Amino acid sequence: xxxxxxxxxEVGDLHRRLVILRVGLLLVVALLGLRxxxxxxxxxxxxxxxxxxxxxxxxxxxxxRGLIYDRHGVLLANNVPSFSLYVTLEDVKDRELLxxxxxxLLGLDAALVRKKLTAKGSKLLPRKxxxxxxxxxxxxxxxxxxxxPGVMIQVESQRNYPGGMTAAHILGYVGEISxxxxxxxxxxxxxxxxxxxxxxxxxxxxxxMRGVAGQKNVEVDALGHEKRATVVDxxxxxxxxxxxxxxxxxxxAEDLLGEEHGAIVALDPTSGDILAMASRPGFDxxxxxxxxxxxxxxxxxxxxxxxxxxxxxxxxxxxxxxxKIPMAIAALETKTMSPSSTVFCNGGYQFGKRLYHDWKAxxxxxxxLHNALVHSCDxxxxxxxQRMGIDVMAEFGKDFGLGKATGVELPSERSGIMPSxxxxxxxxxxxxxxxETISAAIGQxxxxxxxxxxxxxxxxxANNGVSYRPRLVQAVMDRTTGNLMEIPAVPRGKLSVKPxxxxxxxxxxxxxxxxxxxxxxKSSVVTIAGKTGTAQVAALRTGxxxxxxxxxxxxxxxxxFAPVESPKIAVAVIGEHMGHGxxxxxxxxxxxxxxxxxxxxxVPTVTSDRPTMEGPGRFSNDS
Amino acid sequence: xxxxxxxxxxxDSFDIRYVALILAILGIGVLSIYSVTYGQRGVGTPYYLKxxxxxxxxxxxxxxxxxxxxxxxARFAYPAYAVILVMLVxxxxxxxxxxxxQRWIALGxxxxxxxxxxxxxxxxxxxHYYSKAPRVGWLQRVIVPGLLVLPGLLLxxxxxxxxxxxxxVAVYAAMxxxxxxxxxxxxxxLLFSIMLFPFAWEGVWGSLHDYQRQRIMAFVxxxxxxxxxxxxxxxxxxxxxxxxxxxxxxxxxxxxxxKFLPEGHxxxxxxxxxxxxxxxxxxVLLALFVGLIWLSLEIASKAKDxxxxxxxxxxxxxxxxxxxxxxGMTAGMFPIVGIPLPLVSYGGSATIMTxxxxxxxxxxxxxxxxxxx
Numbered sequence: 002x003x004x005x006x007x008x009x010x011e012v013g014d015l016h017r018r019l020v021i022l023r024v025g026l027l028l029v030v031a032l033l034g035l036r037x038x039x040x041x042x043x044x045x046x047x048x049x050x051x052x053x054x055x056x057x058x059x060x061x062x063x064x065x066r067g068l069i070y071d072r073h074g075v076l077l078a079n080n081v082p083s084f085s086l087y088v089t090l091e092d093v094k095d096r097e098l099l100x101x102x103x104x105x106l107l108g109l110d111a112a113l114v115r116k117k118l119t120a121k122g123s124k125l126l127p128r129k130x131x132x133x134x135x136x137x138x139x140x141x142x143x144x145x146x147x148x149x150p151g152v153m154i155q156v157e158s159q160r161n162y163p164g165g166m167t168a169a170h171i172l173g174y175v176g177e178i179s180x181x182x183x184x185x186x187x188x189x190x191x192x193x194x195x196x197x198x199x200x201x202x203x204x205x206x207x208x209x210m211r212g213v214a215g216q217k218n219v220e221v222d223a224l225g226h227e228k229r230a231t232v233v234d235x236x237x238x239x240x241x242x243x244x245x246x247x248x249x250x251x252x253x254a255e256d257l258l259g260e261e262h263g264a265i266v267a268l269d270p271t272s273g274d275i276l277a278m279a280s281r282p283g284f285d286x287x288x289x290x291x292x293x294x295x296x297x298x299x300x301x302x303x304x305x306x307x308x309x310x311x312x313x314x315x316x317x318x319x320x321x322x323x324x325k326i327p328m329a330i331a332a333l334e335t336k337t338m339s340p341s342s343t344v345f346c347n348g349g350y351q352f353g354k355r356l357y358h359d360w361k362a363x364x365x366x367x368x369x370l371h372n373a374l375v376h377s378c379d380x381x382x383x384x385x386x387q388r389m390g391i392d393v394m395a396e397f398g399k400d401f402g403l404g405k406a407t408g409v410e411l412p413s414e415r416s417g418i419m420p421s422x423x424x425x426x427x428x429x430x431x432x433x434x435x436x437e438t439i440s441a442a443i444g445q446x447x448x449x450x451x452x453x454x455x456x457x458x459x460x461x462x463a464n465n466g467v468s469y470r471p472r473l474v475q476a477v478m479d480r481t482t483g484n485l486m487e488i489p490a491v492p493r494g495k496l497s498v499k500p501x502x503x504x505x506x507x508x509x510x511x512x513x514x515x516x517x518x519x520x521x522x523k524s525s526v527v528t529i530a531g532k533t534g535t536a537q538v539a540a541l542r543t544g545x546x547x548x549x550x551x552x553x554x555x556x557x558x559x560x561x562f563a564p565v566e567s568p569k570i571a572v573a574v575i576g577e578h579m580g581h582g583x584x585x586x587x588x589x590x591x592x593x594x595x596x597x598x599x600x601x602x603x604v605p606t607v608t609s610d611r612p613t614m615e616g617p618g619r620f621s622n623d624s
Numbered sequence: 625x626x627x628x629x630x631x632x633x634x635x636d637s638f639d640i641r642y643v644a645l646i647l648a649i650l651g652i653g654v655l656s657i658y659s660v661t662y663g664q665r666g667v668g669t670p671y672y673l674k675x676x677x678x679x680x681x682x683x684x685x686x687x688x689x690x691x692x693x694x695x696x697x698a699r700f701a702y703p704a705y706a707v708i709l710v711m712l713v714x715x716x717x718x719x720x721x722x723x724x725x726q727r728w729i730a731l732g733x734x735x736x737x738x739x740x741x742x743x744x745x746x747x748x749x750x751x752h753y754y755s756k757a758p759r760v761g762w763l764q765r766v767i768v769p770g771l772l773v774l775p776g777l778l779l780x781x782x783x784x785x786x787x788x789x790x791x792x793v794a795v796y797a798a799m800x801x802x803x804x805x806x807x808x809x810x811x812x813x814l815l816f817s818i819m820l821f822p823f824a825w826e827g828v829w830g831s832l833h834d835y836q837r838q839r840i841m842a843f844v845x846x847x848x849x850x851x852x853x854x855x856x857x858x859x860x861x862x863x864x865x866x867x868x869x870x871x872x873x874x875x876x877x878x879x880x881x882x883k884f885l886p887e888g889h890x891x892x893x894x895x896x897x898x899x900x901x902x903x904x905x906x907x908v909l910l911a912l913f914v915g916l917i918w919l920s921l922e923i924a925s926k927a928k929d930x931x932x933x934x935x936x937x938x939x940x941x942x943x944x945x946x947x948x949x950x951x952g953m954t955a956g957m958f959p960i961v962g963i964p965l966p967l968v969s970y971g972g973s974a975t976i977m978t979x980x981x982x983x984x985x986x987x988x989x990x991x992x993x994x995x996x997x
Contacts, residue, residue, distance in 0.1 A: 048865025222882040
């Protein structure tokens, strides 16, 4: 149309078309306005919510874990600041790229990073990828933050054990909570990445020490980087522990064992306080509390010395001749023997077709109970055992705490075995053989004990039958109130053994040191009473001790208490494959006792000069 | 008619309402750019200051255009088009790349975008072409000007700059509509086909760059994968929507301040403004644009000749197209194509070009009044 008159009519047509354009414009603008009204007015609140969620992230503030002190307030575990790398998946655009960046930048293990990124958990919560970063690495990440969306560096506290390997088995170590643990009810308020105690008192007292996490609501930009913290819910620090151990004594005990494998337990028989509990070989809890690579784990777990094993509470050994202490008490109490009745020892004991040897070829001649203990005559106790029977032995053994866990506040304590006819029927579905009673009478065969049980046993004897549950924690300091809650000693009652019996036994044990098998434990500082033991490892032994391969040599035992008159310390020493108890273990016990006697009177324990609050039975369930 | 025109003096053409509207819109732009880049410890001159410099340069261009004579300018239409085509070729080989597209030519420390200026020159070329002779018949009406448009269009699409390409087609379609074709329906169809352009033409779809396809896909399914392709569109809708009636206030736009919304100072400046000033602010801005376009249409309809009328109409069409498509895309009505909001978005080339175009519009008015000067 409109091609005839040109240009005049063209301009006229143009006017008409401009009107169309105006109408069209108004229509389109009205449409835009409508759309914006829809977005801003009708759906406004919805988008307002979205924008709020867009910019806030909940960041958990890890609480400072409670500290651990020894009985005199010496610091055993604390927290030091360290840098950790966190990733919030919500803000990560390209996961694979991030893995590559982190491995290139920090040399992290790609598979490990990928595993952590894909682990279950909220996309909005930052997850820990690396802890204990060096300052250099942390700075490196910070300087690349624009290329690393969703990545942040947090300063947080890292568990630190200033003593290194000292008391490692008691303290234990901490580690990130495992998926399995997260499912358990006691970890209900924890989350992925929380650090919990995994061993030692760190584990058994975790509930007290872990504290309560705080939270901050952080306004972040599109790269997930913190702009400002909006709400701060302060974390609540965990409570401090005061242990019963004396760090100096602990160190001495560990040094005494040195490179040997074994354990030393020292406790106060009047309260059950564990003064030292050494186990060798050990480990560095600082290393274990760190993120370990799979290879490092395999190395530790497959180490033949099993350094993670706390030999004091988890190691089960035949007690050897130290078992003669409860045997002697049983003999007197059951009147199987009188103090003066004797047995002739010619170096062997015939039972049926088998000859049971005494450790001393040629024998001890006529021995009474006193001499049988002092010289550790096997034949005497073979006779006692044979006359008493296994079930009576088991009764007395159990009275002294054998065959059951002591209840010390450490995870995975073992109970050892105090065999009986019923036990064998139940455990092996077999009849008890009479010959087995004879082996058991000198602490061989089925009988096994832990060093902690033996320390407790000898302590009970020292304390004339009054015993306490061994304990490691004497007080908990509440960080919020500042109150020190003492954990009372737990009495286990008094054995119904005649005082006269204890007097006789203690006399004999004192003579063991002065003129018997443990003269190497004789001290010029303090009177010591004790009993040696040699736990047989391999049945067939030929030639002198030195010619036998180390792993077939006997375990050396020595249990002792001191001073004889008013006992303050009971000690159990076991040296694996160290040979005879009198030669190898007794000198170690003497060192420990002398050290303690020098240390003990000088420093009062930490609880005595602090305000205390009674915690009636509150902690008695901790085990 | 002549009497009425001679009553006015030439300076009256410098319509104070017109200038006030332009300044108000420019002010909103600077304010929004200031707000979105507030707190960004940038290197060098802040964006709002640079934008003020561009507005200064743009004002000079505006005054020069106003003071010139569009008849003279039209004579240089073809050579200017030739020059800009050469620049568009140069940009393909020498251009500075940004976000996957080569659009800029570096001039020392500055860089400019030939495709922006190409739009204005295209208006000039088409207006000149149609007014020079009574272009009769299909060939002269549609095909020949189409062939004029094509090289520029292809070069711009090659960059790729889908937004400028669509503006090119829009200007061509608007011009066709103005001069009239055999059936006006054709013009309407053409206009619609611009809107449906990316969907309709499989070949174009195939030649689109990945990021363009993703943006369009995100538009089709608006809540699809908000962390990925739809991110931009969703963040923009959140920004606008969360502004509600009264907005979050200056610097209060968390979407843009915290960088959830990318390109808050350029193509998505409208979302920033809508977030901080709410629906009320949006109504004010829309009213300002409608006022400016209304006055411009007035000028077009009162132009003294075909050339003036077509020039004015072309410029208005270009302006309209950019405003509608930009707001439409930030509000999630259209797919995201890179078209800045005229006079508001940060950008030297676009600001200077738009101000020059508006100066030229005012020149059309001035020449009408100075008919017997």
